[in-house]
Amino acid sequence: MRHGYGVCSYADGSKFRGEWEDDCWLQSTADPTFTRVHGPGLSRGIAGEPSIFVIEARDELKNKRMNGGDDFYVCFENSDTKDNTFAEIIDHDNGSYTVRFSTKVAGTYTCSVMIGADEHVADSPYVVKVLPGRPFPRRCHIKGEGHRVAELGVKACFSVEALDRFGNAVFGRISDHLPLDIKIASSTNEICDFDVAETQAGHYSVTYTPTEAGYYRLTVESCGISIGRSPYSLEVRTKFSPSSGPNECVNKVTKEPEISDLPPNDQVKLWEQIAQQEYVTLDGDDGGWASTDEDEKETAQERMTREHPDVPIITNLEDLYKVPLMQKVLREQQRKEKAAKLRQMRKRFEKMEENDVNMDSKMPHPPENSMLTELD
Template sequence: MVLFGTQELPCSPFRITVAPAHDSSKVRAEGPGISRTGVQCGCPTHFTVQTRGAGKAPLDVQFGGTAQSGVSDLQIIDNGDYSHTVKYTAMRQGELSVGVTYGGDPIPKSPFPVTVAPPLQLDKVAVQGLNSKVPVGSPQSFSVLSSGAGGQGSVSVLCSGPGRRSVPVSVDAAGPGLHRARFTAAEEGQLRLDVSYDGHPVPGSPFVVDAVMPPDPSKVHAFGPGLHGGVAGSPATFTISTRGAGAGALGLTVEGPREAELECHDNGDGSCSVRYVPPEPGDYSLNILFAGTHVPGSPFRAAVRPRFDATKVRAEGPGLRGGRVGQSAAFAVDCRDAGEAELNIEIRHELGNRPEVRIHDNGDGTYGITYTPARAGAYTVTICYGGVTVPQFPACVTVEPDIDLSAINVYGAGVEPRGE
């Protein structure tokens, strides 16, 4: 009631509503220190309290729960902009209740339940099953092991491909201390995987993976003389090219009368050189597999010949003893006991010219040899087998001039018949 002198003023008494000096419902708190999984034992943490529009009142923080006795270093800092920063360190793992009051009244959502996690030990986090090469379009997975690593146990994986394009990755908990990450490379190129545990890079991160095209055995090319045969006891070689065939394991086996030594050398250019030594003559089977599948032409059949011995080659015939100009001369060469090799024969006149030599393979390890000398004189005959000169050669053969007896006439008293 308002009086002027002794009289009450019009509209008196006046009704006035008195509001409280503060309103805790308008206070907001946020930050890792009040996050359900944001606090780690022994590590300082914090959160922020916003009081704008809530009036003036004292801010207070209380702790409860099984881990309350381990809270230390509590600080409430007035930032001077209607906000406060609250800092504390939880020294005991377990459940913690963080109560925030403003002017003695609890703010919204207070008290905040917090789980204090064990101390973080990143050296106990390991990545397993991540291949250095993965095929494009094929789902891949790997594991993150974190048993005994402490912390909140949060695992995240970020993957970027060529051109820093993001590659989707799913991460799922697969058991205590175990997470499974899955991804699929969409294009060929290099991938980068950043693996973190509770926001910290794990040992070895980032990981680099090459995404390659899926294996295509039809694009593998094998070539070389060793695929088709060789000589017993001598190295046989061939080459395998996997360029453009994608990623895949290369498998080689040699099957035959006896086990053959096998060596493979990576040339570093998408090809490899293969060397094997067949110990015995016979048919060998060369199996070449790429990504578990036979490549074109595999298995290859290699016919291995016996090792040759030029000392067991024999040659004989009239053509080695002499001849006449213009008349065909012949002799035979027997290689049946010498193994398989290439037979080469050269016949040369003393003045350098060489008559044509015809070699007829009889199909049984023997050969028929013919030549026709064009001029008289001494000829040198050289026989080589497998590049080795056979015994008793080179040999010298004398060719006589051609004589036509029909053109010779004999006459005179000494050859005339006497009369009786």
């Protein structure tokens, strides 16, 4: 029986170092210097999507490993937060390994491909850029005083900051993925003259000049989806006359406000509050009144419950002791159902056998030899 370290040669000339153990040859483990790592996930990825690359294990003679079991692990470190995340490694048991890594935080990561305790594989560590995803309207932000307060006849401005589904800032051109639909209107007037400019930093700059004082509703949407907390209540204030003296301005501020000086009521906000109260009255609570995409997203437990309705769900940990009893009852029920099916099958076969016997008894028998002699 062969035993010990040696070289195994094949007919094509390839040689593999390894050990003979119980007359079975075992190839040497992966060599970190000659092991190869390749795939798009080694250079860049997208937040929320898996980054994938492959590890191709090779031994000390640069031959590809023919089986798995090597002690690889892959760690991603965020360069800003220094948070570490370990990737998932799938062993295909043929010398190749698939590495999957997913994160919701965009940024620069250091990818360390290791074997054993602290040996880097191939050219590890690698620098991986995780880019933000496409702009997600409900996560985008609207900034600037121009979406809340403006002055009559004076140019007002606000900006729209593009963020992806996970809150990462989106850079570059965003007009293809985040087209804006803006409407500024009151009960008597609508502001149609506004300018939308896109910057290279993933922002929109919106400017307009109000022509009439009052309360407006500012709606900012993209593909029918509200951006930020749109719609907003916008107040256009009257500008003080430049000919007014300082004493007159002081008097206007310090004197008791008259009814005519008070700002008009925000009727849009008032009707929205009335509608919400009616909704709560009919439904019992305000759940679903302002639901977000995260609220509507199905959780893993909800999906499991929907796909496997026959699996019991334990909501109270005090009932955990009942699981073995329930499993015992289910096994007994399955045993009884199986026994009942076997009895039905046995009865069916016995009836079929009885019918065959009856058919044989009714069929005519061939004549005996004596009867054949008489016929001759």
